[in-house]
Amino acid sequence: MEENLAQDYHHQQPLLATHHHQYDYTRKISGLLLSSVKWVLIILMWVVFVTWVVLIFLYPLNSVNYWVKDLTKHTLATFLGIEGAAFLIFSGPILVIAFLSIPYLIISRKQQLHHHEYEKKNSGKYGWSHRLSTFPVLVDGPFGVVSAAEVIGIIWFIVFVIWAVFVYALRDLTILDEAELTTQTKISYMLQIAGLSVGLIGIFCLAFLFVPISRGSILLRLIDVPFGHAVRYHVWLGHLTMIFFTLHGLLYIIAWTMDGTLLQNILEWAESGVAKLAGVIGLAAGLLIWVTSVPPVRKHYFEVFYYTHHLYIIFVIFLAMHVGVIFFSIVAGSIILFMLDRFLRFCQSRNTVDVVSATCFSTGILKLVLSKPKNLQYNALSFIFVRVKEVSRLQWHPFSVSSSSLDGDHIHLSVFIRALGGWTRKINENFSSQSFAELHDLHPQINVEGPYGHELPHHLMYEKIILIAGGVGIAPFLAVLSDIFHHTKQGKPCLLKHILLVWAVKTSNDLSLLSATDVNLIHSNFSNKVNLEFQVYITQESEPPLEAETRLDDKAIKSFAFPLANRRNMLSGLVCAGNNIIWPGIYLITSTIGFLILVGSLNTFYINPNDIPTGWFHGILYLACMAASVLIFGGSVIGLWHLWESKFSQMSCDQHSRQHYNEPETETRNDLCEYLACSTAIQYGIRPNIKDILESIQGHVNVGVIVCGPPSLESNVAKQCRSLNMRRNIHRAIFHFHTHNLHM
Incomplete structure (x- = not known):
């Protein structure tokens, strides 16, 4: 019987091969x-x-x-x-x-x-427009970090202004000379x-x-x-x-x-x-x-x-x-x-969006998980504008998205909100000061615009990327890591072979943000295909805290997951990039x-x-x-x-009603943080030396450097990228500078 099946397969194989060859030929013609x-x-x-x-x-x-x-x-x-x-x-x-x-x-x-775009990028030859837009020229000037492409645009406007003023002045003087x-x-x-x-x-x-x-x-x-x-x-x-x-x-x-x-x-x-x-x-x-x-x-x-x-x-x-x-x-x-x-x-912003869950951290950071339709896709490093009517009916504030559109059941989007100004403090207080029973009855909803972001996923188009974050700036990079994991797991186009994540925080308490990371990020498939290196710098502590303090405190993290019946209002995709x-x-x-x-x-x-x-x-x-x-x-x-x-949102709602979403259990959070603590280089009392970090990259390779943090960190990284690119030789890495800060 097995021999007959093998013979049948052997006889069918040329036909299948021919069909596959025709499919490839048609695909090439179409491409x-x-x-x-x-x-x-x-x-x-x-x-x-x-x-x-x-x-x-x-x-x-x-x-x-x-x-x-x-x-x-x-x-x-x-x-x-x-x-x-x-x-x-x-x-x-x-x-x-x-x-x-x-x-x-x-x-x-x-x-x-x-995959055509990725095959082109895989050749290692980036277009001149990409090189100009990722090469920082001006760093400490009044314009902030300005790329070569932006300098060209500025020069164009300056030349136009000088030219127009000169021509108009010459014409005006001619008219005046002729008039009595x-x-x-x-x-x-x-x-x-x-x-x-x-x-x-x-x-x-x-x-x-x-x-x-x-x-x-x-x-x-x-x-x-x-x-x-x-x-x-x-x-x-x-x-x-x-x-x-x-x-x-x-x-x-x-x-x-x-x-x-x-x-x-x-x-x-x-x-x-x-x-x-x-x-x-x-x-x-x-x-x-x-x-x-x-x-x-x-x-x-x-x-x-x-x-x-x-x-x-x-x-x-x-x-x-x-x-x-x-x-x-x-x-x-x-x-x-x-x-x-x-x-x-x-x-888009007239629709209210249900809050699926909320997590309050002891460091004054609030994580909100929002409901979205399954067909709404966005690239990592996106951000949304949020309005909370209970705080202000007119104010909209931008926040980086900390989740990938490929995460889990694909029907959630999350953001981190740090209490810095009056508006963000009120939002954090609204969630942290109330009990679960009170929030259960409130059915919290917010208004959202976005997500906005890049049209193409640049973080997938380099062989190596360096992610440099300061404080809550780690949030968008959690989305990047999750996005890379899902692309490698699902066999989607991804050139990445090595990721270096550099994170600078003030105290050890800020590490509690890692408890919000999906445990799938440390899946064996991810580590086998992409090498992930994690460096943490705790700048205001000279030594590690006591062992008893390294575990997450249940009282320091307060989580709420809201009923499934309240998750009918989803994010609209009218302006999603x-x-x-x-x-x-x-x-x-x-x-x-x-x-x-x-x-x-x-x-x-x-x-x-x-x-x-x-x-x-x-x-x-x-x-x-x-x-x-x-x-x-x-x-x-x-x-x-x-x-x-x-129609698609209704389908998502029907699927949504049969699914459950819960925050990770405390034990899972502790295991994840302990795993990261064991596999991560944590240094106390110092700031990251950007120059040494960049110089450690060996070989002729295109490296994407993405920064999310305060302006001083952004300027420092841009300055080092510019310096290394200007004095590099043919065998050294080329650094492409990107920033994720919102210049509002």
Whole structure:
């Protein structure tokens, strides 16, 4: 019988082999086709981007100005209206790039699933863009740690500003030389022309301002820059924009004062042209935002910073009325993308999310485990924004996710909250001061935005990674370790061979955070495939504590697991960075088409027939079309998207009701901590020597260095990475610097 089975198998084997060969051949053809389409999309996006940048640079020239005005005459009588040329030239490109990024991201995700991206990375040849973005150039300056790619961007803006100022100044002097005016009139006229010029430069800076602040933007996913990093660009651009707008206002005020018409001009609200009072109101709102966003105010009076930042609504509305529809069309593209993102975040954050369990540590740290649908995927090193209505109805605070989307039953997400400010202290007190019976009756729920994070899992694309954490900064690295474990266990793409985790804490009590680590992290399969080395530095203790104190105290850790019946409200995936791209793409395209339909209808049936001037009224109607397109057309897509998502959430709820979630028993926690204590190098009374740690890496290998901790630790690690990379030889490691700090 066995011989017959063996013969049958032997006869079938060539057929199976042929089928397998055909499958591989088809897969290679499919992969080649996807790569070809992807390269076409990349080329198209670069062509559009470079053309856009060149037009912005050349716009100050008279020849380009005349060309834009000539194009405006051709669009004036069409549905595009008088603003059509400005919109097509300056806002159109950013929207076209966003459209092209949709199929690009879909293909990238498919390649990721078929290992193509990882096979490319496995060659050890990282692209120039990756090298530039992970090489720190400036470390201790006013901008913090700045990579080579960011330096290029800063230089680009500086060159543009110098070029624009020079061209406008040269043109203004030419006009003044040709005019026969008195000296005082010339000075006043020169100040007004200079004010107009710097205001126009500010408009172009504003065209970029709202792009990095769109947390779940397709553009941020395209360039793989998470919101925590992109917000720095918003800060830099915000300062630059307000400098030019402030100069714009001051120059006009000085000129009007010289002419004796200051009050008359400030209060003027013309039907056509520039509404000056609207500009004054908008500038006042912008100045309040600017003053309250400087680091001292933002750090010590966060609520003042947070609340006044919402004046951006007033700023944008009065800007549209001040500059009119033509100049507002220059910034319309980025504002549309921001409005789409803001409305999507608003829809997601309306849902309450159930707290599955809570763990209070003696060190003032609270671990919350939240309910999520099984199909919601996100990369490690993600973060979420949290609002607790009982503490504040308006405040949202970011926290790193400490779990992997592959953990356990895939329906939980956890975060650590350290009690540092008033808001976080109140949350910790709410859980730690109440008994389990009281919390059982409360059915705690919170509002959540996110998760936000990288589009690609960079921690899986290096042969070696060094994770450097300070204090509660270990939380996101627990997610990284868990994610790596699940990838290796399930045979998913992962290049990692060696992990070094360096953790600096103040006291031994902080080690209690390890009790929240899944015991599966020390599974034998993990240690066989990836070498994990753990170094702990306890900086404020000179010697180990007594043996009786090394075990976890049950009284020091307080855990609550809430009833299964209360876990019906799950985290929405509307703005999740690691989730699908199809629905966000439909949302973007539908809303943009809707905007064009509304503007075209407005121009065709109202603006053009009635000769409505290009003043404040036209500007506010244009802005209203933007808002209506997001609410009507985008809202319809979100409704369908929510129904589609609800089906999967309901399936997760049904599975959820049959599953149990409990915090690890105390004995398991103690065993895990004892295991880690035995296998970990713990040093007392010293800080980690970053230079020695990095120099210990031998061989020509790409090493990912990820830091999560205070700014001093981040700067130190960046400085050492820069130093070693600059004086390395061909046989030494290349260090790629990443930071996980949220620059709020």
